[in-house]
Amino acid sequence: MEARPGPSAAVTALRGVLPFLVGAFASLLLHFVVAPASGPFATKLVMDAGINVILAVSLNLVNGFTGQFSIGHAGFMAVGGYTAGLVTYYGSMLLWGSPAAHGGFLGGGELLFLAACLAGAAVAALAGLLVGLPSLRLRGDYLAIVTLGFGEILRVLLQRTGDVLPTAAEVRRTPLPELATHVGGALGFTGIPFYTSPFWVGIFVTVMLVVAYRLKSGSHGRSFLAIREDEVAAEAMGIPTTRVKVTAFVLSALFAGLAGGLFAHLVGTTLNPRELGFQKSFDVVIMVVLGGMGSISGAAIAAVILTLLPELLRSFSEYRMILYAALLVVVMIVRPQGLLGLGEIWDVWRPRRKGTGR
């Protein structure tokens, strides 16, 4: 902190953009070289893992950094997924007369998809604000109860929606707001074009990781962590604790919405209320707890492991929840702070600073 010559403006700017450039390059590599070489099954797994990384790292902003406890992450994922699905499915119908994927890489269809994902993220963030504002004024377990309720209410509401409209003619006849009620009910929202590709997953994972890391190392993230450490002391230091908690929660919901958008447009998954129920929320909580509350790389690694594990243990799939529960119990006993605690994977190699991750 002593006065030292600051880096020049150009270097600072480069440092700001560099992670995105690296991420974009890696995404392109993944999309055009790795994915075609490794086949559709491996590609699907990679995309599943990427979506779970976004979910786990975003939930970590709330459950890890800020020390609150949300168990309704799938709800925000559903809000984002259904919103994005509505935009691409009915948007394609209106624009091109068919819900099929339109245009090639970065073509018109993909741009519509990008807009849909951003819209899904925005609506999920709004939902986050509505849920977070009343429940985060209080301390303790209220958030868990409210988020649990939110997820369940959403599931029931989605189950009661009408069938997806199959033809362009019907879509044109129906007023726009009414389209939002035709998302397939309990059967799920089928027919959404498959736009999610390794490239887009890579890009969104990059954005998530950079945002989370910048937050953690900056003064905003420090105020998140202060609330987790000691909420009263944080308040005494002049941190507006309610506002900070709501900010973390809204940001977390926003990225869950983004992950929902990717999930909705993924080959081999259907967007249905059951899939995005409590089970999914709980899966994400497990990733965060396993990886380490407050560790970005920990949550990401746990997300990848817990995506691949069920595939490796396909034949035991009925026992998955038993295995998870047992795993969780073992981790709580052996390493209650999770695999990495508050630290990051690179701290393991560096001479560890005593300030992070005990």
Added chain:
Amino acid sequence: MNGPLLSVRGLTVRYGAIEALHGIDLDVPEGRIVTLIGSNGAGKTTTLRTISGLLRASAGSVAFAGEEIGELAPHEIVKRGVVQAPEGRGIFPNMSVDENLALGAFTRSDSAGIAADRERSLALFPRLRERLSQSAGTLSGGEQQMLAIARALLARPRLLLLDEPSLGLAPQVVATIFRIVREINAAGTTILLVEQNARMALSVSHVGCVLEVGRIVLRDEASALAKSDSVRRAYLGGE
């Protein structure tokens, strides 16, 4: 400025059905150290926490520099210059000493001023400088108390609220901390000090108030209080 820096009138605080403070009047003149002494459960911490906005009063007023602050949120009160170093230190144990200090300056954005105040705090507490990258939870009790005060100073308080800085510390350390409290005051910061260690508190303060079960029963120059018979008997262990 005329009138005291902090002026508390008729402050009443309840925890549910129980009234902890029964209408307290308290003035803290600018530039002074005022101490509130009293035994366990007299309401000392409650008084401080109400002034800093962590608790809400059910009646009464708190005015700081002529402005009513009783209804403000804690972070608004900190911005106005009333900063508390919480009882039990309230440091962030898993963060480094440096990060703790940085959080003290949370409400400020003048990086040059923050750097200067950080230097000033570290000059007051040289022990902390040696431990900047150490996690705060591994500090000794005395060092944690020093950190709590240093961190509060980084918010650039006009009025510093100190809650039992001597709690659980060795006499040697207590003496050091009280010497530094005087230095902070000499540099221009007004201090409201809450203490069970009445002898120590009265020896550094200008004005003393005795709090007994939610009421202020005595108020005088600190030196006069230290000589008063009733105070000696009740709080100083005199004969």
